Amino acid sequence: MLEVVDLHKAYGQHEVLRGVSLAVRPGTIHGLVGANGAGKTTLINCLYGLETGFTGVIRAAAGGGSVRECTGLVPYEPHFYPRLTGREYVEFCLQTRRRAVPDLRPWNQLLDLPLDQYADEYSAGMKKKLALLAVLVQDFAYLILDEPFNGLDLEANLLLKEILKRLRERGTGLLLTSHILGTLTEVADEASVLVSGRVQRHYTAAEFGTLEADLLAALHGEKLAHLRTLL
Numbered sequence: 001m002l003e004v005v006d007l008h009k010a011y012g013q014h015e016v017l018r019g020v021s022l023a024v025r026p027g028t029i030h031g032l033v034g035a036n037g038a039g040k041t042t043l044i045n046c047l048y049g050l051e052t053g054f055t056g057v058i059r060a061a062a063g064g065g066s067v068r069e070c071t072g073l074v075p076y077e078p079h080f081y082p083r084l085t086g087r088e089y090v091e092f093c094l095q096t097r098r099r100a101v102p103d104l105r106p107w108n109q110l111l112d113l114p115l116d117q118y119a120d121e122y123s124a125g126m127k128k129k130l131a132l133l134a135v136l137v138q139d140f141a142y143l144i145l146d147e148p149f150n151g152l153d154l155e156a157n158l159l160l161k162e163i164l165k166r167l168r169e170r171g172t173g174l175l176l177t178s179h180i181l182g183t184l185t186e187v188a189d190e191a192s193v194l195v196s197g198r199v200q201r202h203y204t205a206a207e208f209g210t211l212e213a214d215l216l217a218a219l220h221g222e223k224l225a226h227l228r229t230l231l
């Protein structure tokens with residue numbers, strides 16, 4: 001299990017995370033929901049060791065290793081070095097972990113990427129798929145996916161949902177952020193709603209029916225009241 005307990009993180013005076021706790025269990029998809037600026041990416045960066053200067057506990061319970069050892073990350077905006085092809089990017093990702101480079105064709109038959117073109121010249125959706133390919137070819141116990149559906153076309157979107165469900169069946173634990181609530185509730189087993197750096201509420205799948213209405217009320221209470229005066 002990946003676990004975050006009482007995480008606090010501030011940038012200067014700005015307290016971005018204020019006591020966040022959540023767990024990602026093997027064989028489950030945990031959705032992380034929140035407005036722009038709520039702290040989702042900061043939480044992911046702390047969890048993955050890309051941020052320092054936070055307090056709280058972060059642990060990967062299985063085997064006692066570090067989170068990064070057993071977890072693959074697809075960041076919100078994957079970075080690609082210039083003049084690296086898609087294939088070279090994936091090879092680079094594997095080499096930094098001292099992992100053998102497998103045959104990329106089986107996964108790429110699904111993702112259809114032009115692996116011999118420069119990755120920084122890919123479209124936004126192709127870049128997201130390339131970052132996905134780089135984690136899919138590795139056998140991670142956990143995956144953290146920051147807005148993985150962002151920029152994907154309908155076909156890739158449907159395919160990714162299927163991939164996520166199958167990874168879950170195989171026992172992978174997934175932490176997923178998405179602003180597309182329908183997509184998230186379709187695949188997730190549980191969700192945490194982050195509001196102003198705090199987990200406002202944790203939902204099980206059985207409680208997803210009220211999630212949208214609760215979010216509207218939590219995020220837009222005043223605007224909703226104003227809307228009622230207009231319509």
Ligand SMILES: Nc1ncnc2c1ncn2[C@@H]1O[C@H](COP(=O)(O)OP(=O)(O)OP(=O)(O)O)[C@@H](O)[C@H]1O
Pocket residue numbers: 011016034035036037038039040041042043076
């Ligand atoms: N490196 C940084 N330095 C200063 N402030 C930062 C930094 N990174 C993030 N922040 C601030 O922390 C807050 C949370 O940002 P974060 O990117 O975690 O939000 P988010 O929930 O992922 O938002 P979005 O949905 O827009 O991706 C924002 O107010 C942001 O401006």
